[in-house]
Amino acid sequence: MILATRLLLAGFALCAMAATASAADKIGNCELTGAKGSIPITAPAVPGQLTVAVSLPAPVWWNGDTPEAIKDGMEYCLAAEIAWRAGYDKLKVVAVEFVPLVGGQTSGHDLALSEISITEERKKLVDFSVPYFNSDIGVLTRADNPVDEKAVKSVTVGIQQGTTGAAFALDVLKVTNYSVYAERADLLKALRDGDIDAALTDTSITLSAEATDAGKTKVVGQYKTGEIYAALLPKANTNNAALDKIIQAIIDDGTMKKLSAKYLAAAWGKDPASIPYFQP
Missing domain, CATH: 3.40.190.10 (Periplasmic binding protein-like II)
Incomplete structure (x- = not known):
C-alpha cells in the first residue's frame, strides 16, 4: 500500500511537472520550438x-x-x-x-x-x-499619388537618418530634393500627410507599412542592394x-x-x- 501510494504521488508530480513545462513553452503569443x-x-x-x-x-x-x-x-x-x-x-x-x-x-x-x-x-x-x-531598398508612395522609376529622383523623397536607405538615396541615387527624419514613425507619417512623395527604406519595412496602412500606401518598386x-x-x-x-x-x-x-x-x-x- 505504501509503495502504491508513493507511485501514485510520483505520478501526480510528473504530471504536474509536464503541465508546467507545457505551459512554459510560450513567451507572449510565441510558440517555442x-x-x-x-x-x-x-x-x-x-x-x-x-x-x-x-x-x-x-x-x-x-x-x-x-x-x-x-x-x-x-x-x-x-x-x-x-x-x-x-x-x-x-x-x-x-x-x-x-x-x-x-x-x-x-x-x-x-x-x-x-x-x-x-x-x-x-x-x-x-x-x-x-x-x-x-532585404533591398523599397520605394513607398501614397496609393493615390504613385511615383514611377523615372520620377523618384525629382520628387520629394523622405529618408531616415542613419539608415542604409538614406545612404543609398544620397550616395547612389544622388537625390537632391529630400527630407531627413530621425525616426521611422516620423518618416512614414510624413508620407501619409503628404509632406513627401516617396519614402526610401528597406523593402521589408515598406512592405510592413503597406500591410498596415489599409490601402493608403503602396510599394511601387525596389532597388537591389543585397542588404x-x-x-x-x-x-x-x-x-x-x-x-x-x-x-x-x-x-x-x-x-x-x-x-x-x-x-x-x-x-x-x-x-x-x-x-x-x-x-x-
Whole structure:
C-alpha cells in the first residue's frame, strides 16, 4: 500500500511537472520550438531575463506600439526563441532610438533586433550575429499619388537618418530634393500627410507599412542592394558567441523560415521578389 501510494504521488508530480513545462513553452503569443537552456548564456544584462532592444514602431516585426503591448511579430518571436534557448522564460523589450542603437551608444540590453543591416561602418562600433534575413531598398508612395522609376529622383523623397536607405538615396541615387527624419514613425507619417512623395527604406519595412496602412500606401518598386539583417550585439560582449550559436541553430532547424512565413509572408500577402526592380 505504501509503495502504491508513493507511485501514485510520483505520478501526480510528473504530471504536474509536464503541465508546467507545457505551459512554459510560450513567451507572449510565441510558440517555442527549441530546448530551454540548450545554449545557455551566463551573464545577461539583467539577471533572470533576456533583454532585447528595438526601435519602434515596427509593425509585423513587432506587433504593438509600446514594449508592454508587444506579444508577437517576426522579430519578437525570434527574440522569444533566443531567450528560451538561452535558458530564460522572461523576455524584456526596451525601446531605443535607431541612430544611437546602430552607433553603439545604447546599453543595458543583450542584443537588438530592429531590422538592422550589417555595414562596415557599424561593425566598427557594434558586433553582429550571423545574418537571418535579406532585404533591398523599397520605394513607398501614397496609393493615390504613385511615383514611377523615372520620377523618384525629382520628387520629394523622405529618408531616415542613419539608415542604409538614406545612404543609398544620397550616395547612389544622388537625390537632391529630400527630407531627413530621425525616426521611422516620423518618416512614414510624413508620407501619409503628404509632406513627401516617396519614402526610401528597406523593402521589408515598406512592405510592413503597406500591410498596415489599409490601402493608403503602396510599394511601387525596389532597388537591389543585397542588404542582410542580423542581431546587433554589444561590442565584445561575453554572451555574443552563445547568442550567435542560438541564432544559427534557429536558422538550421527551420524555425526562422517558419517565423518568416507566419509573420512576414502572411502579413505582406506578396512575395518581395514580385515587386519590380528600379535601376539607380
